[in-house]
Amino acid sequence: LSEAQIVEAAVRLAGSVRLENVSMRALADELGVPVMTIYNYVSSKDSLYELVMDSALARVRVPSADDGTWEERLKQLEREARAALAHLPGVTIDRRDSPEGRRLAEGVLSILASAGFDDQQAALAFATLFTFMIGQIDIDIDVAEASASAAVAAVQSTAEVTQLSRDEIFEFGFDAVIEGLKARLPRA
């Protein structure tokens, strides 16, 4: 048994239930060990949240400067972050003590700097993008948990609108946010 195996099992179980509803007892069953054995590798359930989050975010790459325009790089990063967490209900980006969260935050800030934002504007743009992404992840999970949500319902209630996929909504929203930020970019 190892920390990695525990995280793996938690991810497996968190696929169908919010991680906070996966009990340590259920996790132990999944691993075939007594409950308290887990505590030899993971100090608490809270620390398990962080380990799961970090293992998910570890997959997210920060595109390098030659991977396209700054808009494309940002979009790519956010798309991957969203995908990494979309199927882990109950796992959000806790930017507090997470190494991976910090890595990605720095990635976003450096892309914004390369776009020409000064420190102040980059910080504001970062907060805007981060806000949008947290909302996106939250909504992805809401929709996954109850496909008859009122966001969809509200959308559908607007007459002859064809149903919008989550991906279309993401692309539209992200492009809108980027365009709004670009308008605040100091002229080159």
Next chain:
Amino acid sequence: LSEAQIVEAAVRLAGSVRLENVSMRALADELGVPVMTIYNYVSSKDSLYELVMDSALARVRVPSADDGTWEERLKQLEREARAALAHLPGVTIDRRDSPEGRRLAEGVLSILASAGFDDQQAALAFATLFTFMIGQIDIDIDVAEASASAAVAAVQSTAEVTQLSRDEIFEFGFDAVIEGLKARLPRA
């Protein structure tokens, strides 16, 4: 004792702890009644979440057509919704079966319609605004719970940046989103 008193007590307790961490026993203590008495007025803790959310959102006004430009009306609505939930950690907008959630969603959609968005674009714009607001509420609460969060840390790490207040970030982000949406408005 009444449903209203129970919701009031829950709001009181949810000021300092996330509502999901307010136990029915603690709520009963706050009200000075035995635990099971609450169940004569509220069918379950889940239904209590909805009652608390609805009572908070009930305060949020949908500005009428003569309350300013559509941008100002949207901003006013979102500002109030944010304020209504910012101090209720653990209470998000569950658009599922909430009357107040539906009322506000329809309010936003009607403002977007008055701005000239067609149904499809209005639905996409609504989703974008909603995503941004959910993220904002989440982050407000994160920050309230741990004022030394990494979003702030990341911002501060960018050298000589003065600390940004949550309100400044909201104003900047909201304006950026609105500007991005406006760019998608069919030309009048």
Next chain:
DNA sequence: ACCTGAACACCGTTCAAGT
């Protein structure tokens, strides 16, 4: 009819006893 104590089936985690 309305109310509610005791009990049930859970939690995360401590702690002491096992090897």
Next chain:
DNA sequence: ACCTGAACACCGTTCAAGT
């Protein structure tokens, strides 16, 4: 030293017994 069963202090809610 490492492991882990039993126990503790909680949960939300059922249900039967009280008035």
